[in-house]
Amino acid sequence: MNGLAVICRRVVQIYRAEGGDVVALAGVDLEIAPGEKVALVGPSGSGKSTLIALLAGLMRPSAGRVHLGQTDIGKLTDGELARLRGTDLGVVLQGATRNLLPYATLEDNIWLAQRRVRKVRPADVEPAESVAALVGLLGYGDRRIDQLSPGAQQRAALAVGLAASPGLLLVDEPTSRLDPVARDEVLSALDRVNAERGTTIVAVTHDMAVGEAFGRVVTIRDGRVGAEGRGGREFAVVAGDGTVQLPPAMLASYPPGTLFSVDDVDGAVMLEAEKPAAG
Numbered sequence: 001m002n003g004l005a006v007i008c009r010r011v012v013q014i015y016r017a018e019g020g021d022v023v024a025l026a027g028v029d030l031e032i033a034p035g036e037k038v039a040l041v042g043p044s045g046s047g048k049s050t051l052i053a054l055l056a057g058l059m060r061p062s063a064g065r066v067h068l069g070q071t072d073i074g075k076l077t078d079g080e081l082a083r084l085r086g087t088d089l090g091v092v093l094q095g096a097t098r099n100l101l102p103y104a105t106l107e108d109n110i111w112l113a114q115r116r117v118r119k120v121r122p123a124d125v126e127p128a129e130s131v132a133a134l135v136g137l138l139g140y141g142d143r144r145i146d147q148l149s150p151g152a153q154q155r156a157a158l159a160v161g162l163a164a165s166p167g168l169l170l171v172d173e174p175t176s177r178l179d180p181v182a183r184d185e186v187l188s189a190l191d192r193v194n195a196e197r198g199t200t201i202v203a204v205t206h207d208m209a210v211g212e213a214f215g216r217v218v219t220i221r222d223g224r225v226g227a228e229g230r231g232g233r234e235f236a237v238v239a240g241d242g243t244v245q246l247p248p249a250m251l252a253s254y255p256p257g258t259l260f261s262v263d264d265v266d267g268a269v270m271l272e273a274e275k276p277a278a279g
């Protein structure tokens with residue numbers, strides 16, 4: 001299928017924990033066009049995995065809306081969400097082998113991942129061989145997963161995520177623990193999938209090479225979109241409630257509670273910090 005658009009509006013996710021509630025996402029606004037490649041980066045605990053889990057339909061947002069294409073996933077039943085995951089959504093979890101049956105062949109792994117789409121959209125079922133070719137594993141179909149190198153296992157995990165020809169591929173840390181050659185092979189595979197199928201790709205990563213290869217890098221900070229890099233330039237982002245985050249390095253000079261006067265001067269926004277009263 002064609003690439004799916006992603007729209008998040010004021011998305012809030014709260015985990016109910018014993019020690020108290022944890023606000024993992026505090027109002028995420030994000031738009032991803034069909035066929036875009038987006039890297040999600042940010043400090044540990046900032047909410048990246050939570051956002052991916054919401055996009056993967058593994059849970060529903062506590063508040064706000066998540067649209068995948070025309071579908072508001074908050075309105076789907078559990079059964080409908082599960083169906084979406086095996087058809088329109090491809091999810092590749094962190095750690096290649098978590099997505100694979102290690103003692104089965106690559107071809108069997110792909111075949112198993114196609115079982116839902118075989119019922120729902122049989123016309124979209126591609127031969128296992130062409131899915132393997134897409135990730136650079138042509139001729140590996142009869143190899144057992146546990147006999148593949150770590151880099152080839154990661155591409156096998158991508159093949160399984162792509163087996164149903166999803167419109168959106170979500171990948172958690174696709175290049176972690178790979179050597180530079182294997183990493184480049186994974187990046188080329190993602191590039192090929194995106195170019196040939198138009199699949200929208202969202203990857204959580206700590207690897208700057210992924211961000212550079214993708215071109216669009218969204219930084220999640222404290223459960224919000226903190227900044228965005230495009231074509232190597234870094235931008236601040238206006239959130240749905242009108243707020244803009246300062247770059248973290250500035251917070252030392254302008255701590256929470258600092259007052260700014262805000263002026264629009266010929267299209268440039270001027271912020272001037274109020275000097276603390278002498279005293």
Ligand SMILES: Nc1ncnc2c1ncn2[C@@H]1O[C@H](COP(=O)(O)OP(=O)(O)OP(=O)(O)O)[C@@H](O)[C@H]1O
Nearest residue numbers: 015017022023024043044045046047048049050051
């Ligand atoms: N199941 C859960 N129950 C309670 N709190 C959770 C749960 N999952 C995540 N959190 C908390 O939500 C916040 C966001 O976590 P999340 O895993 O989404 O961040 P992350 O950016 O993916 O971090 P990392 O890069 O370390 O994977 C953190 O404070 C985390 O401790």
